[in-house]
Amino acid sequence: MGPGGFHYSTKVKDNRGFDISYDLLLSFEESILGGKREINIFRDEMCDPCHGTGAKSRNGITECTRCRGQGRLMKTQRAPFGIVSQISSCLNCDGRGKVITEHCTRCYGSGKVQVERNIKVDIPGGIDDGSTIRISGGGSVDKQRSASGDLYIFVRVKEKQGIRRDGLNLYSDVTIDYTDAILGTTVKVETIEGFKNLRIPPGTQPGENLKLCQLGVPDIKKPNVRGDHNFVIMVKIPKHISNRESSLVEELAALKEGQNISVPDSTNIGNFQKRNHDRLTRRKRLFWRSIWNYFRNDEGDQRFASIRVQPVIPRWTSHRGTHPAVLPLLKGFLMLAAFLFVISRTCKLRLTQKRHDRPTQANVAAEVE
Structure with missing residues (x-):
């Protein structure tokens, strides 16, 4: 005290x-x-x-003469409200109460x-x-x-080149060729635990994220919880390509345009072809019937008036002085010309139909596979 x-x-x-x-x-x-x-x-x-x-040594330690070994000094002064005492550390002995002489x-x-x-x-x-x-x-x-x-x-x-951290997840950029983005591939990617295989599915879009689960950052408070390693896909498009590559890309673009044409469902393709064949056969039959009725001087069946072939030239009538064999010859000539016209028209329609059916059948086969 x-x-x-x-x-x-x-x-x-x-x-x-x-x-x-x-x-x-x-x-x-x-x-x-x-x-x-x-x-x-x-x-x-x-x-x-x-x-x-x-x-x-012990003899080299003496008691501080200023604080008398207390290490503290008390300063008392009178104030208007009474006596105030202030205690401070002794500067002579640094509050130890002892002074070292040696x-x-x-x-x-x-x-x-x-x-x-x-x-x-x-x-x-x-x-x-x-x-x-x-x-x-x-x-x-x-x-x-x-x-x-x-x-x-x-x-x-330290920062690691190619890998960046955001919370519990890691992010990396992976650059692939545009053909690999279309067809799909498997690439080697660097992770914290070494190199791993990353599967690129077909049709991967630029900027798409693919991740390897449980290869991110563990939670420091919950070590069992761990983030993922995300890979941002960057598609490399070449600025210059060869003529061969250019032609292949053009063929691919043409094939893509052909796929936009609506085709019947694969399950109904047989019925579609059968209906088309019946429709063409019916038109041929009506055409020949109209030709036959014309040369018979018949008006034709009223049921097929909407598709009856109208005469291109006016009818020939018997006049006085006309030889009786001229009219049959003229009719035979017209029938032969009509027959040749129908044959050429039919061949052209068949060639056109085959040309359009080839991409259609290829597309249907691709969809079935």
Whole structure:
């Protein structure tokens, strides 16, 4: 108890001056997978020769004459409201109450020396750049005051070319040829756990994301939870191609245009062809019937008036002085010309139909497969 009835102690537990820091640089893989690292730090510890007193021997320590060994000084003054006492640390002995007259040759009176220590650090998986790891009791030590500081490790993570992190997910860009985007392929991609196969499905679009599950960043609080590794597909389109490649692309474009033509369903293609054949046969039959009725001087069947062939030239009538064999010859000539016209027309229709049926049948076969 000091003057004025105040209790105070010379031992103040303030360990903030014993904390130390260390900058730790990790690789990208170490920050994701975690592991163990050994680091060397320098910290202050008690000087063994003087046992932390700072004196060469016990005889080199004397009591402070200013604070009389208390380590504190009290200043009392009168105020309008009474007597006010103020306690402060003794500057002569730095609050120790003792004065060293002969210093230790190793620590030079400080009572502490700086030593190098090897410390093993557990790095949790998923640690992010700028994080801090705290090791309690890993700082400087003062045995006389029974105080020790903490070690603060500031983590820095190297960037990895080709892989970037966003939360628990990883992202990479994969460049493929436009033919691989159309037909599909399998490429080797780099992940945190080495190279893996990534399947590119046919018809992959530029900018599409393909992912490998459970190959991302683990949750530092829940190690069983892990993100994915996403791959952004970049399609490479060449600026210059050969004539052969250009012709193949043009053929592909023409084939694509042909696929846009509506065709019957594959299950009804037989019925469609049968109906088309019956319709053509019926038209031929009506045409020949109209020709026959014309030469018979018949008006034709009224049921087929809508498709009856009208005469191109006016009817020939018998006139006085006309030879009776002229009219049959004229009718025979006209019938022969009509027959040849129908034959040529039929052949042309068949060729046209075959030309259009080929891509149609190819498309139907492709759809069935």
